[in-house]
Amino acid sequence: MSQVSMTVNGKVRKATVDPRVLLVYFLRDQLRLTGTHIGCDTSQCGACTVMIDGRSAKSCTIFAVQADGSEITTIEGLATNGQLHPLQQGFWEEHGLQCGFCTPGMIMAAVTLLKDNPSPSEREIREGITGNFCRCTGYQHIVNAIQHAATKR
């Protein structure tokens, strides 16, 4: 077993983990932050995307021990004082989801995208979410949602 300490959504969390536990299971099962989803468990779909030290990452492809000492942001950490993050607002306004399964990962990928490129073109948005699959929307409303967030910030 290993000791880990990481800042998750602004709070320091210390825990004992089996090194083979993936970050996504640590977040969901040990910290009960179930907003981060597991879609494929094979590094493809992006449903498990969180931010590690300010950049998007697939938490099903990282052991929790690798994130020891890091700052993690999950979908639960985006809203401030009950105020939706501009991307959450964008997904709400533009109907950027149907079943919602891909949404937390999609939003965390988009946070990194807008951080790197605050006013992306439609093409750049589509490239920025190539690591995230959505089986419902056909992506158009997701693109609109991200555009909404980019212009409203």
Next chain:
Amino acid sequence: MIPAAFEYSRAASLDDALAKLRATNGAGKFIAGGHSLVPLMKLRLSEPKVLIDIARIPGLSGIRKQGDRIEIGAGTVHHEVATSALLRQACPIVSEAAAGIGDPQVRNRGTLGGSLAHADPAADYPAVMLALDADISLKAPNGVRTVKASDFFRGLFTVDLAADEIIVSVQFNPVKSAAYAKLYQRASHFAIVGVAAALGVSDGVIRSARIGLTGASSHATRLAEVEQALTGKPASKQTIEAAARVAGAKLEPVNSDIHASEEYRRAMIPVFTERALTRALERAS
């Protein structure tokens, strides 16, 4: 998917990494970005007893100018290579290849050293390192050695890296007139066929040419027949078309898998060779 149990430790320096690896008596493995290793461990195709995390070794990542040459640390993540102002200006082929690896999340974690050590037959960097004639620096407990990229890639997932060695960095002379073109697998973005071309052009003549091919066979290789067909010829569309036509003709065997048949790959090698050469030549002017 739950990997087999292992112990985890973090290396504080290169020497510490090598010492920790040696202490495992062959049962340990380095982990950098984990974006090749973790998927393998989930499938239990790899079951190391000890993982030594090298991702936070100070100085292992970074892109530096060294006189006329550029050095990229083995721990540098693909995102940093893709967005490096130095590379984009002096040697855009490297950033171009890095920007096409996987997706943003993969590029935020995966490293150059991990890609070279893993040597996936469809990985992008090996072709680029061949085209740049890069030197790969390896460190062992008893010293450092340098291997040419052309000697490093030996076979399927097989490279000239001893069990007690770590990749430290790669160095190369930047080439502006170089480009990478790939036909990629739609889901993963791995290369079905990827061609890296680096040209030396002066007074309208191609003085030198190095072409690296990935995705088509067990490991990345140079396309000598294309290089010969270019060298000493006028830097023109006609030269490129004629040279690309012979690309891969002598290659044996060519991969055939669920992503593409041998026939399709053979047809695409000239197409992507021509695209890479055309863009390389554009960058020469």
